[in-house]
Amino acid sequence: MSEIIQCMSCGYKGMVRKENRTETITHDGESLTLTGLAGWFCPSCHDGWFDDADQVRYAKAGDELIHRARERQSKELRRIRKKLGLTQKEAAAIFGGGVNAFSRYERGEIEPNASTRKLLHLLDKHPELLKEVVNE
Numbered sequence: 001m002s003e004i005i006q007c008m009s010c011g012y013k014g015m016v017r018k019e020n021r022t023e024t025i026t027h028d029g030e031s032l033t034l035t036g037l038a039g040w041f042c043p044s045c046h047d048g049w050f051d052d053a054d055q056v057r058y059a060k061a062g063d064e065l066i067h068r069a070r071e072r073q074s075k076e077l078r079r080i081r082k083k084l085g086l087t088q089k090e091a092a093a094i095f096g097g098g099v100n101a102f103s104r105y106e107r108g109e110i111e112p113n114a115s116t117r118k119l120l121h122l123l124d125k126h127p128e129l130l131k132e133v134v135n136e
Helices: 052-083 088-095 101-106 114-125 127-134
Strands: 016-027 030-041 048-050
Touching: 016 052, 030 052, 048 052, 052 101, 052 114, 088 101, 088 114, 114 127
Parallel strands: none
Antiparallel strands: 016 030, 030 048
């Protein structure tokens, strides 16, 4: 007789073993699809957990997406800053985040907050507005 496994998320009794599951991970507009995943899944809430080796695969895939997004974002921030004719120090003074903020953004070490990203993308489309931002 097989053991009945209860879902830790919803309490449903009857988790189902699946051996060849496909999952797509999405982050910041990029996706990776993993196939052949195995684990236990809830037919009620669709939550579940992967076997140990597949948990590692899934985590590495997620980390890869984050790395790609940060790399893409850092190049984009550098391009916009240069287009605006700003040094990293000048950009940090205008947008905040500390004296080394733009250096760290452009190396992909940290992400700027959403308002800084949105303002930079706006200035990318309308660089003439930089005067308004600087004079605030």
